[in-house]
Amino acid sequence: MILIKNATVYAPEPLGKKDVLLAGGKIVAIDENIQLDTVEHDVIDREGYTLVPGFIDNHVHVTGGGGEAGYASRVPEIIVSDFVAAGITSVVGLLGTDGHTRTMRDLIAKTKALRADGISAYALSGSYQVPVRTFTESIEDDMVFIEEIIGAGEIAISDHRSSSPTLEELKKIFSSVHVGGLLSGKGGVLNVHVGSGKTGLTPLRALLDETDVSARKLIPTHINRNTEVLKAGVALSLSHGVPLDFTAYSHKDDELSAYNALKQALDAGVDEHLLMMSSDGQGSLPVFDEEGRFLTMGIGRVHALYDNLRKAVQKAGISMETALRTVTENVATLYNLKGKGRIDIGFDADLLILDENLGIHDLILTGDIAVKARKTLHKGTFE
Numbered sequence: 001m002i003l004i005k006n007a008t009v010y011a012p013e014p015l016g017k018k019d020v021l022l023a024g025g026k027i028v029a030i031d032e033n034i035q036l037d038t039v040e041h042d043v044i045d046r047e048g049y050t051l052v053p054g055f056i057d058n059h060v061h062v063t064g065g066g067g068e069a070g071y072a073s074r075v076p077e078i079i080v081s082d083f084v085a086a087g088i089t090s091v092v093g094l095l096g097t098d099g100h101t102r103t104m105r106d107l108i109a110k111t112k113a114l115r116a117d118g119i120s121a122y123a124l125s126g127s128y129q130v131p132v133r134t135f136t137e138s139i140e141d142d143m144v145f146i147e148e149i150i151g152a153g154e155i156a157i158s159d160h161r162s163s164s165p166t167l168e169e170l171k172k173i174f175s176s177v178h179v180g181g182l183l184s185g186k187g188g189v190l191n192v193h194v195g196s197g198k199t200g201l202t203p204l205r206a207l208l209d210e211t212d213v214s215a216r217k218l219i220p221t222h223i224n225r226n227t228e229v230l231k232a233g234v235a236l237s238l239s240h241g242v243p244l245d246f247t248a249y250s251h252k253d254d255e256l257s258a259y260n261a262l263k264q265a266l267d268a269g270v271d272e273h274l275l276m277m278s279s280d281g282q283g284s285l286p287v288f289d290e291e292g293r294f295l296t297m298g299i300g301r302v303h304a305l306y307d308n309l310r311k312a313v314q315k316a317g318i319s320m321e322t323a324l325r326t327v328t329e330n331v332a333t334l335y336n337l338k339g340k341g342r343i344d345i346g347f348d349a350d351l352l353i354l355d356e357n358l359g360i361h362d363l364i365l366t367g368d369i370a371v372k373a374r375k376t377l378h379k380g381t382f383e
Contacts (some may be wrong), residue, residue, distance in 0.1 A: 005036060007051035008354060012324035018050060025367035028344070030345060044372075046353050050320075053328040054089025054344055054350035057305050057336060059154070059191065059221055059245065059278035060113065062093035062121070063106045066284035068161070069294045074101065077110060078282045078302065078382030080117045084305040084370050086279075086303040087360050089350035090120040090332075091338055094154050094191065096283055097161050099127025100103040104142075111148045113195060117380045118365045120340065120350065123148045124191055128156035130165040132173060137148070139173070143180030148198060150335060151189040152177045154221060159195025160292050170207050178213045187336035191245075192220045194229055201232040208240045212274065214233040221245040221278065224261035233360045243274040243334050244325075250304035251285060258273035258304075259312035259324060266318065277326045279305040298336045310358045 002022040009030070011017040013308040021029035021036075033324045034303030038148040066075035093111050095102050107123050114121035132152060155173060165173075172188050179235040180236065181188015196199060201220065201295045208215050223233035224246045233244050243263060254260070258277045265275055285298035305327060312323040332341025339348045353362035363371035363378075370378035 001036070001039060002364070002369070003036060003041050003043050004049040004051060004353070005043060005045045007049050009051045009343055010320055010324055012053065012321050012329055014321060015349065018213045020343065022364070022367050027343060027345055027347050027349050028069040030343070035110070043095045044362065046362070048356065050354040050358070051343065051354050052324055052354060053341055054329040054352050054363065054365070055087045055305060055327045056090040056300055056310070056337065056341060057279050057281060057327070058089050058092040058276060059247070059284040060093055061096055061300070062110045063095070063102050064282050065096045065098065066287045066297070067098040067101065068284055070299055073297055074098070074168070074282065075282050075284055079383060080114065080119060080378070081376065081383055082281070082302050083119055084363060084376060084378055086306045087352045087362070087363060088305065089365050090337065092122045092124060092150070092335065094124040095127035095133070096154060096250055097128050099129045099133045102127070102296055103131060104208040108135060108146060108148055111304055118368060118370070118378060119364065120348070121148065122150045122335070124151050124153040124338070126152045126155060128154065128162055128193060130155060130169050131174070132164045139176040140180040140183060143184045143186055150186040151181070151191065152205045153191025154193040155190065156195060158197035158199045159193065160197065162193070162195065167203060167206050167210070170203060171211055174207060174211055174213055174218065178217055178369055183215070187334070189217050189219050189335055192218065194220045194222050194225060196226055196229065200229060201236055204242070205236060205240070212237050215240045216244040219243050219334065222247045222280070223354065224258060225258065230256065230261055230264065234265050234270055237247060237265070237270045237274055238268065241271070241274065243276060244270065245276045245278055245281045248304035248308040249285070250301040250307070251298050258308040258309070259316050259318070262312055262319060263316040266322070269273055271331055272325060273333070274320050275326050276330050277305060277308055306360065313358065
């Protein structure tokens with residue numbers, strides 16, 4: 001049992017100064033003053049600190065992305081301490097451009113490994129390519145029979161690396177993910193990679209106009225890729241109620257950074273409960289010329305998620321509650337991650353304690369202390 005005392009709690013809504021009691025990996029009590037005189041427990045007094053839910057990164061290439069510049073450009077898989085240093089307690093892993101040398105078997109094995117090492121990990125079926133590369137023979141079977149699989153993605157549109165899926169193909173994929181979610185009790189969401197191609201978000205608007213599946217089951221990502229995509233994404237969310245996922249790019253800080261794009265969407269009137277940020281961690285960040293020729297390669301870093309959360313509050317003036325929702329409660333709700341994303345009784349004890357400058361001071365992974373007073377206590381098996 002762990003008793004956290006005197007912290008200012010954001011659940012993500014502000015609760016004020018509270019004591020929070022953890023037991024069996026769960027949050028079991030939240031009150032003004034909790035006293036345990038006859039039960040053995042650890043006490044962490046964090047007067048003047050802020051207690052928030054652990055971050056959920058909904059877009060990470062856990063097995064490594066890349067490959068667009070040949071075999072040597074295959075990005076290495078992620079390690080547990082990368083998540084711990086970034087305040088991330090839950091992750092959704094997926095495949096990207098390379099659905100050939102990176103397979104669903106690799107993805108599920110890595111997801112299970114992360115779970116064994118203390119990270120709450122989930123996975124999506126597929127990659128950029130259509131037909132969708134699944135673990136079994138169908139998206140529905142993947143979701144029904146593979147515990148870790150909660151949806152599909154990232155299917156690519158409007159990108160020279162995509163397989164240019166037709167509207168009919170997108171409709172079938174969208175319906176399959178939805179039905180898979182119904183049968184398995186999982187989120188059943190379709191994550192769609194949006195490139196900078198000529199068609200923009202037009203395929204997604206057509207998809208929503210011609211299907212009966214809820215727009216909340218469709219999650220276009222990289223919406224802050226460029227100004228045109230951002231404007232189109234905001235318009236689509238306002239007209240159809242589709243969620244938007246902003247990529248926390250680690251290599252730039254400008255008007256298209258995730259925190260600035262988030263501010264633009266909020267100012268335009270997009271429902272704050274439909275907005276998310278993710279890191280694209282371990283994904284490749286290739287730059288091509290106008291002829292599609294490779295120029296340079298970067299790597300997405302999961303720590304960019306935390307960096308953009310802090311900048312959203314400190315630089316963009318977004319409230320702590322609203323900024324936190326994009327990496328906690330909104331993700332858990334849209335992906336249907338039960339017990340995640342909130343500080344509430346009965347929820348998983350995935351918690352982050354921030355100092356007065358919003359620096360990471362402590363991290364708790366389902367009741368286990370991973371970082372205490374800035375000292376990392378938890379690492380992966382081979383670290």
